[in-house]
Amino acid sequence: MKDLDIEITLSSKKKTIPPFDQLEFGRTFTDHMFIWDYTEGKGWHDPRIVPYQSIALDPAATVFHYGQTVFEGLKAYHTKDEQILLFRPDQNMKRLNRSNDRLCIPKIDEELALSALKQLIAVDRDWVPTVEGTSLYIRPFIIATEPHLGVEPARNYRFMIILSPVGAYYKEGINPVRIAVESDYVRAVAGGTGNAKTAGNYAASLKASESASENGYSQVLWLDGKERQYIEEVGSMNIFFKINGEVITPVLNGSILEGITRKSIIELLKYWNIPVVERKISIHEVQQAYNDGLLEEAFGTGTAAVISPIGELFWQNEKLAINNGEIGQLSKKLYDSLTGIQKGTEPDPFGWTLKL
């Protein structure tokens, strides 16, 4: 593996690390951050680790106006034997480059970016929390920095990595969440940016989440933008249903994000010989399965929450209570196995984890 030669400036004034049992999601950041600049004609240059600080940008920087930005999210876990594990970080770097391609952002060298990520965590390794359910959330992202109001790809970019020690994403923890099926708003459509991890997708989702939240639901279930019946994602997670013994997840169609947790769940189920299929699945089919008593479990998957069981689906004024609003056996088993692999308490037959 290649190493990136990084200039490191250590912080002279360390922050107080917050108590690991009181962490919120994404509000506290570590002592350092990584920066790598891109200049047209020169490529990516001056990789450096510096004290965590504000960045100065021209108010005309493209990112503010035309949203040319991509990001990733992954986690580092503290093991019982004092090691730090990353979960499939190579997959995040690959996806970052796929997002870059869609957003006309110059590609990064995936191995060098991963080297930067490892070096940054090594510098801030005291920030990887040790309490059950916590982890160090890692946010690599790229923004267009050129001050130019013409609608065209920028000539200058900045790649950064910031780190945040986090508790559980949902206050409910692993308890099931209540989800409202979204009928008015659409997250993404084929030909759009739905399968890229870019800011605009998340901005587009806020309004629907706000309405759902006002009605007591924590997330929305997104239907396809074309026929408004096929299930795409739940909030900012992928979704799985267990119907009559078979696990079904919407097939990647260009508007669904290619989740790394999603991919891992599919691989884990196949390894266990549990039937799993990627295909189109409509909300009508889910309702029919519910009516027939065959809808056994439903859960969202993502880096932030890992597995998020769905206890209730609200659709056309009807409440579908899944598994009596309790976490299903398979959801629980997947959560335990996946987080076990991530934290190094379970064997890792796939070689998914990377020791720092």
Add this chain to the structure above:
Amino acid sequence: MKDLDIEITLSSKKKTIPPFDQLEFGRTFTDHMFIWDYTEGKGWHDPRIVPYQSIALDPAATVFHYGQTVFEGLKAYHTKDEQILLFRPDQNMKRLNRSNDRLCIPKIDEELALSALKQLIAVDRDWVPTVEGTSLYIRPFIIATEPHLGVEPARNYRFMIILSPVGAYYKEGINPVRIAVESDYVRAVAGGTGNAKTAGNYAASLKASESASENGYSQVLWLDGKERQYIEEVGSMNIFFKINGEVITPVLNGSILEGITRKSIIELLKYWNIPVVERKISIHEVQQAYNDGLLEEAFGTGTAAVISPIGELFWQNEKLAINNGEIGQLSKKLYDSLTGIQKGTEPDPFGWTLKL
């Protein structure tokens, strides 16, 4: 009209104003900018005009990650009698608030925002260019500044206005442009953010423009995301067709931007008693009209270019040459009339212009 009480800090080091006959679009900015901050529980506060400078933001600011941002674009014109005219700025502030609503950004007071805009231009009035075809481009925008990685509306925002003296948007000037009909990518779909002026829509458009550009086309014609046949916009402009004496523009459907130039063109045509209709129009209908010799003119409309005649449409390997690739009579008349009103050389029967 209400006035906003603004603290003004003048620049001690004025920049050299560039020659007005050598302006590019959106690369040069004036000496000052306007800033207005929003804090949850406190509202919009501390409106100020300060020297144009970089802004410092936490790398975790929501705008970088989840794209919560909106913007506007309008122009100020220098008249022959040394006055400065704004074109329908109230419409921009109204649209900004509609975009705010879609993006879960707190509303601004439209009159106060317009007051800020006028005061900023007054401070930098020497920058309003005097050469034919030039203007001062005005870019109000709002970004979410709270440092938080959770996907939810931010608690802090910044409203800014920056100014840029500009020449023509297209190097071709008022000459007709060549447009490729886009078959792979989609700009927006009903239920998405297409009718909001927000960054993600523009980020989503870059890839298609890049492909079109490689094939010698300056913009793409966007079709609807659902059936991929109804015409939506052209590049970042609205579009009009003149077919057999009647002017047709796609009806606002939730995914098309409500252009202020578009609205003005419709009002102008009605005033002239020229038949104009807002309705769905498919690319097949345009092709049929072309085949029948009835497609007389086509043009894009927007603040940046005002009127941009379309000389050629490329669709399914066929080149549709419109009006022999020359600017049409009506396009020319609309351009002359609208820019005449904007610059104060033509009467303004609608009361569209606002004197500074």
